[in-house]
Amino acid sequence: xxxxxxxxxxxxxxxRSRLFGTIVFGIMIAxxxxxxxxxxxxxxxxxxxxxxxxGIPAVALGLGWFSRHKFLHGTACCSISGLAMILVGIxxxxxxxxxxxxxxxxxxxxxxxxxxxxxxxxxxAFSGLWPAVLFLGFMLPLPxxxxxxxxxxxxxxxxxxxAWYMQTLGIPAIAHGNTILMGDTRLGVAEAWSGxxxxxxxxxxxxxxxxxxxxxxxxxxxxxxxxxxxxxICNIACIVVTAVAHQSPGRATADLVLHDLCVWLMIxxxxxxxxxxxxxxxxxxxxxxxxxxxxxxHTSSSTEAIDGRDDRIGKIVVERSLxxxxxxxxxxxxxxxxxxxxxxxxxxx
Numbered sequence: 110x111x112x113x114x115x116x117x118x119x120x121x122x123x124x125r126s127r128l129f130g131t132i133v134f135g136i137m138i139a140x141x142x143x144x145x146x147x148x149x150x151x152x153x154x155x156x157x158x159x160x161x162x163x164g165i166p167a168v169a170l171g172l173g174w175f176s177r178h179k180f181l182h183g184t185a186c187c188s189i190s191g192l193a194m195i196l197v198g199i200x201x202x203x204x205x206x207x208x209x210x211x212x213x214x215x216x217x218x219x220x221x222x223x224x225x226x227x228x229x230x231x232x233x234a235f236s237g238l239w240p241a242v243l244f245l246g247f248m249l250p251l252p253x254x255x256x257x258x259x260x261x262x263x264x265x266x267x268x269x270x271x272a273w274y275m276q277t278l279g280i281p282a283i284a285h286g287n288t289i290l291m292g293d294t295r296l297g298v299a300e301a302w303s304g305x306x307x308x309x310x311x312x313x314x315x316x317x318x319x320x321x322x323x324x325x326x327x328x329x330x331x332x333x334x335x336x337x338x339x340x341x342i343c344n345i346a347c348i349v350v351t352a353v354a355h356q357s358p359g360r361a362t363a364d365l366v367l368h369d370l371c372v373w374l375m376i377x378x379x380x381x382x383x384x385x386x387x388x389x390x391x392x393x394x395x396x397x398x399x400x401x402x403x404x405x406x407h408t409s410s411s412t413e414a415i416d417g418r419d420d421r422i423g424k425i426v427v428e429r430s431l432x433x434x435x436x437x438x439x440x441x442x443x444x445x446x447x448x449x450x451x452x453x454x455x456x457x458x
Contacts, residue, residue: 121234134228165245165313182233260305
């Protein structure tokens with residue numbers, strides 16, 4: 110009896126027809142959710158905190174392409190559960206249109222896109238595509254109640270923190286609500302500069318970085334959580350620079366800094382802070398090696414720890430961990446599979 114050969118990669122012979130079906134479904138989804146998409150485009154063009162929305166679909170496609178190595182091995186097969194999710198999305202869409210619930214319509218849109226991905230490409234491909242699909246949620250505006258609550262709190266926080274740093278620099282400044290008083294000058298922290306825009310943009314960037322990175326789970330969570338303080342640091346820095354420009358060169362220069370330079374400089378500054386964070390993680394958490402040459406106790410998530418070079422290291426660990434001759438003879442008498450398990454346990458304590 111010949112045992113079945115386990116697949117070693119994801120295989121899809123009819124990918125062209127599946128791609129064509131995906132495009133057709135995408136057009137149908139765009140037509141059905143046209144009011145939601147038009148509202149999103151209006152927010153992208155008129156509200157600075159959502160101006161990143163134009164690039165989200167392209168980034169999602171790129172994330173899907175770079176995640177193709179995460180597909181489960183096997184032959185592509187359509188999943189009927191995708192059809193159920195599409196039906197849920199359609200029902201939610203009509204309920205949202207009837208009740209004028211834009212947030213529900215956005216969730217229904219994500220359900221429909223997720224169901225289409227499952228239906229056309231199957232569960233095996235969806236295991237790697239789901240982060241890219243959910244990444245489309247960043248193109249949707251926040252519900253008004255949540256946006257208003259966050260914006261107001263962030264405005265006050267930004268004004269208070271900026272006033273403290275300005276006082277540190279020797280500039281007389283007092284925060285009153287979302288307004289910074291500097292002598293005869295009143296600098297208002299507008300809604301567009303509350304920090305919500307920077308938070309939305311950088312949280313999307315951090316999420317994309319987490320999806321494509323190969324770091325541990327706790328490091329990915331730390332990167333996502335750091336999006337909040339990094340966004341606030343960049344926003345407060347912009348407010349402080351604008352206030353300094355108000356005090357020295359004048360209002361015209363301050364308006365130039367606020368409306369032009371800060372828009373272009375905050376994203377590079379945030380990326381620099383993220384890079385420093387990643388470097389700091391690499392410096393703090395290094396591979397734990399033994400004093401003996403060729404021995405290491407740091408393991409990766411890969412199952413290749415007993416192949417090739419690591420197989421040789423595993424034998425060295427066994428020889429040094431079983432110094433007695435009888436123990437070594439007993440070890441060598443075991444089948445090769447049992448020896449590999451012993452080496453794995455010694456390499457992965």
